[in-house]
Amino acid sequence: MNKLPLIIKREFKARVRNRTFVVMTFVSPLIFVGMIMLIAFLSNLNKGDQKVVAVYDENDRFYVFLEETDEVRYIDLSNIELEDAKNTVRESEYYALLYIPRDSLEKRLAGKIEFFVDETPNASILNKIERAIGNELTNQQLIESGVDLSKIESSQTNVDLIIETFSGEKTSKLSGYIKMGFGAAAGYLLFMFIIIYGNMVMRSVIEEKTNRIIEIIISSVKPVQLMMGKVLGTSLAGLTQFAIWAILILILLFVSSAVLGIDIQGQSPQQQVVEEAIAQSKIELVFADIARLPLTTLFITFFIYFFCGFFLYSSIYAAIGAAVDNETDTQQFMLPVLIPLILGIYVGFFSVVENPHGTVSTIFSFIPLTSPVVMLMRIPFGVALWEILLSISILIITIFGVVWFAAKIYRVGILMYGKKPSYKELYKWLKY
Amino acid sequence: MSNLLVARDVCKTYGNYTALNNLSLEIPKGSIFGLLGPNGAGKTTFIRIINQITMPDKGSITFNGEALQQKHIAHIGYLPEERGLYKSMKVGEQALYLAQLKGLSKLEAKRKLNEWFERLEICDWWNKKIQELSKGMAQKVQFIVTVLHEPSLLIFDEPFSGFDPVNANLIKDEILALRDKGATIVFSTHRMESVEELCDNIALIHQSNKILDGELSQIKRNFKSNTFELGIEAQDKEYFNEQLAANYEVEPAYFKSIYDDVKLQVKLKEHQSTNQLLNEVSSRGRINHFKEVIPSVNDIFIQSVTNHE
Numbered sequence: 204m205n206k207l208p209l210i211i212k213r214e215f216k217a218r219v220r221n222r223t224f225v226v227m228t229f230v231s232p233l234i235f236v237g238m239i240m241l242i243a244f245l246s247n248l249n250k251g252d253q254k255v256v257a258v259y260d261e262n263d264r265f266y267v268f269l270e271e272t273d274e275v276r277y278i279d280l281s282n283i284e285l286e287d288a289k290n291t292v293r294e295s296e297y298y299a300l301l302y303i304p305r306d307s308l309e310k311r312l313a314g315k316i317e318f319f320v321d322e323t324p325n326a327s328i329l330n331k332i333e334r335a336i337g338n339e340l341t342n343q344q345l346i347e348s349g350v351d352l353s354k355i356e357s358s359q360t361n362v363d364l365i366i367e368t369f370s371g372e373k374t375s376k377l378s379g380y381i382k383m384g385f386g387a388a389a390g391y392l393l394f395m396f397i398i399i400y401g402n403m404v405m406r407s408v409i410e411e412k413t414n415r416i417i418e419i420i421i422s423s424v425k426p427v428q429l430m431m432g433k434v435l436g437t438s439l440a441g442l443t444q445f446a447i448w449a450i451l452i453l454i455l456l457f458v459s460s461a462v463l464g465i466d467i468q469g470q471s472p473q474q475q476v477v478e479e480a481i482a483q484s485k486i487e488l489v490f491a492d493i494a495r496l497p498l499t500t501l502f503i504t505f506f507i508y509f510f511c512g513f514f515l516y517s518s519i520y521a522a523i524g525a526a527v528d529n530e531t532d533t534q535q536f537m538l539p540v541l542i543p544l545i546l547g548i549y550v551g552f553f554s555v556v557e558n559p560h561g562t563v564s565t566i567f568s569f570i571p572l573t574s575p576v577v578m579l580m581r582i583p584f585g586v587a588l589w590e591i592l593l594s595i596s597i598l599i600i601t602i603f604g605v606v607w608f609a610a611k612i613y614r615v616g617i618l619m620y621g622k623k624p625s626y627k628e629l630y631k632w633l634k635y
Numbered sequence: 636m637s638n639l640l641v642a643r644d645v646c647k648t649y650g651n652y653t654a655l656n657n658l659s660l661e662i663p664k665g666s667i668f669g670l671l672g673p674n675g676a677g678k679t680t681f682i683r684i685i686n687q688i689t690m691p692d693k694g695s696i697t698f699n700g701e702a703l704q705q706k707h708i709a710h711i712g713y714l715p716e717e718r719g720l721y722k723s724m725k726v727g728e729q730a731l732y733l734a735q736l737k738g739l740s741k742l743e744a745k746r747k748l749n750e751w752f753e754r755l756e757i758c759d760w761w762n763k764k765i766q767e768l769s770k771g772m773a774q775k776v777q778f779i780v781t782v783l784h785e786p787s788l789l790i791f792d793e794p795f796s797g798f799d800p801v802n803a804n805l806i807k808d809e810i811l812a813l814r815d816k817g818a819t820i821v822f823s824t825h826r827m828e829s830v831e832e833l834c835d836n837i838a839l840i841h842q843s844n845k846i847l848d849g850e851l852s853q854i855k856r857n858f859k860s861n862t863f864e865l866g867i868e869a870q871d872k873e874y875f876n877e878q879l880a881a882n883y884e885v886e887p888a889y890f891k892s893i894y895d896d897v898k899l900q901v902k903l904k905e906h907q908s909t910n911q912l913l914n915e916v917s918s919r920g921r922i923n924h925f926k927e928v929i930p931s932v933n934d935i936f937i938q939s940v941t942n943h944e
Contacts, residue, residue: 209735217724415719419780422686422713423736618688620717631650 206424207432214436218403219443228444232451254298254328259288261305262312268335275328277301289319299324301332309340378492383556385496386580389505390551392445393512394544394576400441400513401520401540404433405533408524408617417617426614434517438510496583504582504591511598512575515605516540522609525616526624526632547576559584569594571601608633639664639788639819640685645694647680654680656843657694662788662821662836667814669834669851670823671932673940676840678823679716682790685821686713699787709738712786716793716823718777720765727761730780737784744783751779755805770797778806782813789813790821795829807833827933837932839939847939851932858930858938861903864888866896866924867916874919875899883912894923 218224253276258266260281269277278297280288285302292300299320306312316336318324342352366378408430411417420429523536550573554563559581568578568586574594578586615632616624640662647655655677662668672678683689685696687708696703698710720729727748734744752758755775765773774797782789794810795803810833814820822834830837830851838848847854865888869875875897879885884902892898897920901912909927916922930938 206736209732213732217721411721413719414722415715415717416721418683418688418715418717419713419719419733419777420736421688422711422715423708423733618683634650 207428207435210424210429210432211436211439214407214433215439215443217407218437218440224440224444228447229451232448232455236455254325255295256328256332257288257292257297257300258303259285259300260303262303265303265336265339268339269332270335272331274325275331292319298322298328303336309344313337313340377489381489381492382496382559382583385493385501385583386555387552389501389582390548390576390580393509393579394548396441396445396509397513397516397544398541400437401517403440404437404517405520405524406530407433407437408521408613409527409530409533412525412617412620413529421617426617427610430518430521430610430613433521434514437517438513441513497585500591501582504595505579507595508575508579508598511595511602515571515575515598515602516544518602518606518609522612522616525613526619526629527616528620532624543570543572544576547573551577551580555580555584560586565590569597571598574598637664638662639699640821641697642681643695643697645681645684645691645696647677647684647689647691653843655684655691658840658843658845660838660845660848662819664819665814665817666835667810667820667822667833669830669837669932670821670840671830671837671936672840677843678840679792681840682713682715682792682821682823685788685790686711709784710786711788711790712737712781712784713790714777714781714792714794716796718774720773720777722766723764725761726763726765726768726776729765730776730783733780734783739784747783747785748779751783755779771799771802774798775802775806778809782809786818788819788821790823792823793825794822795824795826827931827936830932834932839936841940841943846943847935854935855929858935859927860930862928863901863903863909863912864890864924864926864928865899865901865912865916865922866890866892866894867899867920867922868894869897869920871919872897875916879916882915883907890924892924896923898924900928 253273255278256269256275257278257280258269260266260279263281266277266279266281271277275298280291280300283291289300291297299318302317302319303312304315304317306315313336318329318332345352345355411420519540523533523540526536527533547567550563550567554561554567555577558564564577564581567573568581568590575598578591578594582591611633612629619632638661640660642658642660645655645658646653658677658681660681670678670681680689684691685703687703687705698704698707701707724732730748731741731744734748735741739747749758752761757772757775760768760772760776765776768776778794781791789810791810794806798806807829810820810822822830824830834851836849837851837854839846867875875885879899879901883904886900886902888898888900890898903909903912913922913925
């Protein structure tokens with residue numbers, strides 16, 4: 204009789220009923236949304252905090268060009284003495300004093316303007332001031348050399364490249380970012396999944412070992428069966444969690460877009476209609492881009508790599524769990540597991556984004572320990588079928604090897620107590 | 636009587652360490668078989684080999700006449716010394732799971748579990764988690780799980796540890812009842828009085844080798860030294876110390892008596908018989924105590940192990 208389904212069922216139930224699972228599944232999306240709202244709220248709060256910059260301009264010409272924003276407003280103190288102005292700033296707790304000395308020569312003046320401030324000056328305020336004064340000085344010089352400013356303005360032209368493939372499909376400029384986004388999301392999700400759920404597998408093996416129930420179970424089933432059941436049951440629990448998240452996100456999107464939709468209609472005056480139409484067509488292009496992604500391939504390969512990647516890593520996690528007596532002893536074995544994972548993420552975020560079909564990206568999308576993450580990131584950019592098939596084949600062959608290897612360590616390890624295992628010890632176990 | 640389990644030249648090594656060295660054993664059907672030995676002798680390794688948790692490097696094991704194989708798992712029940720259950724799983728659910736792993740259908744397992752729970756009066760534990768139970772209570776659940784699938788071979792490793800005397804007795808009675816129903820029981824323990832009380836056959840393993848095995852009564856016959864304890868109410872104490880000592884090996888004995896007895900331990904020589912001895916001393920006073928000194932399992936254990944070193 205096949206006992207594997209029984210084990211899978213138990214492991215699945217044990218994971219899903221766990222309090223952390225429930226919390227993670229239902230609370231973490233709420234926390235996520237809450238964080239976003241909190242950030243939005245805090246940055247709104249910041250807006251109310253408008254800074255005051257006093258301007259002391261001996262030339263009496265720049266104040267009008269300094270535009271008030273949410274961040275900063277200006278007060279003209281040019282009509283009193285400089286020392287008095289400084290005192291006023293200090294007494295009224297203004298943010299800073301902008302001192303522009305008298306100079307008729309624009310080039311010279313540009314290097315003499317001072318900004319008195321006690322705190323570390325805010326870079327964006329500095330930028331605004333520099334740009335405003337700089338513009339005015341430039342314009343003045345242009346006028347002095349006989350240039351008609353209105354002509355400059357009217358001849359200013361913006362270029363917007365229309366991006367099109369050779370087969371005639373228009374794409375938005377965002378296309379690259381969209382692909383990157385999809386790939387990064389898939390790769391990162393897998394990365395997190397392996398770490399979180401791999402740890403669960405490991406903890407559950409340690410639990411069985413410290414509970415001493417292991418001997419009873421393996422007197423009924425083969426250790427390999429137990430290990431497989433554990434890995435499969437846990438990955439099913441993980442997929443369940445993803446399914447729940449996907450549904451929650453869909454609901455959230457639906458609700459939020461409904462709310463936002465009303466918002467947009469409420470505040471759209473006549474003049475915005477044109478802009479909106481342009482925005483609309485851009486959004487359509489973005490959607491067309493998404494639709495043109497190899498979605499089916501993406502979806503199928505996502506599941507294959509997801510499953511294979513998890514299977515590969517969690518067998519290693521299971522073997523580690525079997526080799527140790529408690530969680531603190533796992534540290535020495537975690538590094539070799541984490542290094543390829545992190546390497547995969549790094550290669551993904553730096554190399555794939557830069558050049559999805561470059562040598563580094565290609566090689567790492569074949570190496571089995573990094574291929575699930577790296578290949579998932581490459582796929583949105585379009586990868587030849589043979590590359591995907593080759594990568595998956597290498598991965599599956601490796602899985603067989605690693606599972607065999609892990610099962611051996613697991614089989615010996617679950618019955619070993621009190622030994623703090625070294626790599627040398629593990630090597631000996633392989634020969635038992 | 637045929638044998639349920641026969642081991643032939645079973646060897647097992649872990650790296651350089653030999654856990655079992657050419658172990659051969661026969662476990663008769665329907666008997667209670669005591670597997671004895673000092674710590675680290677190799678008992679657990681042998682039990683694990685029977686359970687097919689580990690495979691022997693060499694040698695063969697037959698179960699009911701067939702080579703031991705995967706399907707026999709369903710006919711073996713094993714209560715390990717280090718026992719445990721999933722702490723956060725409910726008692727009933729857990730027992731069902733473990734029973735199903737042994738090959739029972741869910742329905743059958745449930746029916747049998749209910750029977751056992753009623754019998755041991757623990758029905759109200761069904762929905763409790765193991766972590767809410769005391770150690771002894773958890774042991775009871777574990778015992779039920781071990782015997783639930785009515786195995787023909789039961790292996791108990793220290794079955795009484797953790798039980799109070801009342802429950803230990805309850806479990807002992809259950810074990811005897813299972814034997815009477817035809818189960819064969821392998822019993823590994825360091826509690827010699829339980830061996831004395833329960834076992835029909837024993838095997839003694841020491842440093843990976845079997846140093847003794849057979850029917851317990853036969854072993855005892857082999858180990859006895861024709862020594863008798865004698866308690867006699869007599870005036871002439873000199874006689875016992877001198878004349879009797881000339882004919883027999885006499886030593887003072889220490890046993891409890893309500894009389895003011897001369898207490899002796901007398902060892903007979905080859906040609907001497909008990910009747911001869913009794914004839915000789917009966918005229919000297921009233922005999923209140925006469926008993927053959929039969930070695931206890933404890934004595935046999937210690938003697939064999941120390942002789943072997």
